Amino acid sequence: MTLPEQIEQKKNMSPGSPLSALKAGLAPGPACGGIQLASCLTLARGRVHEIMGDSADVFALMVAGVADGPVYWIGSWREIESLSPTGIEDFLDPSRFVLTCCLNRGETLWAAEQALRARSAACVIAQLQDGPDLRESRRLQIAAEEGGAVGLTLLRGRAGNSAAETRWQCMARPEGGWEWICTKHKRGMPGAWRVSWRGKHHAPDLVPLAATASA
Amino acid sequence: MRRILSLWLPRLPLERRIRLGDARTEGAFAIVAESRNAWRLTHLSEAAGKAGLVPGLSLTDARAICPSLLTEPADPSREGALLRALWRWSDQFAPRVALAPPDGLVLDISGCAHLFGGERAMAETLLQRAGDLRFTARIGIADTKGAASALARFEAAPVAIAKPGETARALEPLPVAALGLDPALLNDIRRAGFQTIGQLYGIRSAELARRFGLALTHYLDRALERVPDPVVPASADPVYAARATLPDPIGLQADLEEVILRLAGAVCQRLGTAGCGARRYHLLVRPVDRPDEVMTVGFARPNATPGAVLQQFRRPLDKLKLAFGADFFRLSAESIEPLHPRQAGFSGAARREDDRADLVSTLGNRLGFDRVRVYAPEDSHLPEREYVTLDAMARPDAPAWQASPRARPIRLYHPPEPLRVETPGRPPLAFEWRRQLYEIARSTGPERLAGEWWQATGGAMRDYWRVETRNGPRLWLVTRPGLAEPAWYVAGQFP
Structure with missing residues (x-):
């Protein structure tokens, strides 16, 4: 199908019909669904999302808690070792975790790609220092589209120019709860939310901060 | 007419040490094993024999007689493996060979x-x-088997041959112990006054059976060929391996993969027939210009x-650099375990389990299986x-998790990371950690935990404070x- 044909078909199809989107080849197969974190926030499956900030762990754990299936946490030995399942159990069952310790950035990216490509993972969390570049993130993106898992890259340092679907800045608020700022969204609007959480059996409660915020 | 050859290796455990190049065997040396509540000598070197030691002596007595005696405990499993190797070696003499453990x-x-x-x-x-x-x-x-083994063990000459049909006469002068009887039964027979096998010939079997039980007549009948006692060769250990020798060397990735797939097909078919699977596969590749390469997954x-x-x-295979190709491949399976067939359900749980095992294998083969891990609770x-x-490989099913009764951080630093106190207090009102200044807004604590005093490395008593910072x-x-002078540390981070 050539590009003009695709555009033509896009014009003809009824808006919001996932079936027609699938037929048109515009939406990748397993990526149709999303992980609904809250009533107003859905994170696309089969995509890679970038999380930054000092409480990026919490964001990742909330996403992993909602995703159903094994969770692969990939990172350096130091990062993996400091994770504590006794605290994680407030978010999800630690027996769902498979920890993968890598020695360097190359191994981490390779392991993340393998885990995303395999269909067993529901959520793949890769911890990196600096964000993946365009080529690295595109590879992760393709692997995620094949496997259908939601991929999260937790960045300690700077984010690069990447192919990530969304990018989040997560901070803990001094008065309790967190602040999530979506600084990039390929198919939606960025926004900012104040988030609170009332335990394992509740969805996080999101309150938009700015008037422009929307999911 | 059957002809049976019995090979007896009287010094097998000792000669295993000699073959290993153990220098101690040149002096007074003995193999010892535990029997009848004591360590006893079983096999002796020549020097130990000359010092006056005999097999069956307890180790304490032997040390008193010969203080310079050096010993080594018997290793039945390795000796058994050596005997098994000899069993394979001896098929150059006859097609039907059976083991007669231990030696x-x-x-x-x-x-x-x-x-x-x-x-x-031949002998x-x-x-x-x-x-x-x-x-x-x-x-x-x-x-017969019984007669051959009696001759091997109880004749003075290294080679003893009983002519066809003359078994009974050859056995006549040998002691009753040559029949290989149970020690208790042998004691009974000796107490009844029988010394040689020949003395038993004159007694009717019914009377022997009434006096000593059926075991003696069984042994005697088999030794004298009154009942059949065939040599039953043991079957070889199954080896799940396949090899390919090619007329010309190959080096292209696609060709190599085709060869591996065929070899794997052959090995896996045999494994499947046996209802088994392997946890490890070795691939030997012989490049034409270099020594063999062995890869393991x-x-x-x-x-x-x-x-x-x-x-x-x-x-x-991708990392293997074949400049001139390779022409010999051998794939062997190791760590064979039974494979339980499962029915594929509609829920896909079984398939998901397979996918998880596949991914753990992939990650483990590159990173090392000790670096793919799962959590398990401890008390x-x-x-x-x-x-x-x-x-994760050792536990294919993740262990069930038990909830911790207390609130715990999601990041736990062990050992805790030291912090620099800016404004002292209990806990400090302001401090620097990881090059960032924190001011405390609220704090809860202390939670005092005693160390595990019943363990050598139980740790000391500590006070934990949960603090909320203004940052x-x-x-x-x-x-x-x-x-x-209290030193403060950051032990963890709460969500």
Whole structure:
């Protein structure tokens, strides 16, 4: 199908019909669904999302808690070792975790790609220092589209120019709860939310901060 | 007419040490084993024999007689493996060879002896070849297994042959112990006054059976060929391996993969027929210009799928640089375990389990299986000992998790990271950690935990404080109580 044909078909199809989107080849197969974190926030499956900030762990754990299936946490030995399942159990069952310790950035990216490509993972969390570049993130993106898992890259340092679907800045608020700022969204609007959480059996409660915020 | 050759290796455990190059065997040396509530000598070196020691002596007595005696405990499993190796070696003499543990072999040489120039020449050849391997051997040849082994063990000459049909006469002068009876039964027979096997010939079997039980008549009947006692060769250990020798060397990745797939198909088919899977596969590649390369891949679960084997070998094959190609390949399976067939359900749980095992294998084969881990709970009150991590490969099913009764951080730093106090307090009102200044807004604590005093490395008593900082992060601070100059650490981070 050539590009003009695709555009033509896009014009003809009824808006919001996932079936027609699938037929048109515009939406990748397993990526149709999303992980609904809250009533107003859905994170696309089969995509890679970038999380930054000092409480990026919490964001990742909330996403992993909602995703159903094994969770692969990939990172350096130091990062993996400091994770504590006794605290994680407030978010999800630690027996769902498979920890993968890598020695360097190359191994981490390779392991993340393998885990995303395999269909067993529901959520793949890769911890990196600096964000993946365009080529690295595109590879992760393709692997995620094949496997259908939601991929999260937790960045300690700077984010690069990447192919990530969304990018989040997560901070803990001094008065309790967190602040999530979506600084990039390929198919939606960025926004900012104040988030609170009332335990394992509740969805996080999101309150938009700015008037422009929307999911 | 059956002809049986019994090969006895009287010094097998000792000669195993000699073959290993153990220098102690040149002096007074003995192999010892535990029997009748004591360590006793079983096999002696020549020097130990000359010092006046005999087999069966207890180790304490032997040390009193010969203070310079050096000993080594018997290793039945390795000696058994050595005997098994000899069993494979001895099929050069006869097609039907059985093991007679712990130190003998039985060969059915019917119709084989003439190939070596007669029975005596055959026995001499066997002795010589065993001698080349540094084994002392004794040989008995007779019509039955019992008679041959009696001759091997109880005749003075290294080769004892009973002519066809003369078994009874050959056994006549031998002691009753040559029948290989149970020690208690042997004691009874000796107490009844029987010394040689010949003395038993005159007694009717019914009377022997009434006095000593059926075991004695069984042994006697088998030795004298009144009942059949065939040599039953043991079957070889199954080896799951396949090899390919090619007329011309190949080097292209696609060709290599095709060869591996065919070899894996052959190996996996045999594994599948046996209802087994392998946890490890070795691939030997012989490049034409270099020594052999051996690659190994592991699996999280026993596996007998050719595609999965190829999938795991793809990466090592890719790294293999073949300038001139390779023409010999051998794939062997190891760590064979039974494979339980399962029905594929509609829920996809079984398939998901397979996918998980595949992924763990893929990650483990590159990173190392010790670096793919899962959590398991532990019974302790100390935060750093409430859980352990296990190899994901060792635990194909993740262990069930038990909830911790106390609120614990999601990041736990062990050992805790020191912080620099800016404004002192209990806990400090302001501090610097990881090059960032924190001011405390609220704090809860202390939570005092005693160390595990019943363990050598139980740890000391500590006080934990849960603090909320003005910057946002909620930290877990720890200090040792009762110190004049308290040192503070960050033990963890709460969500």
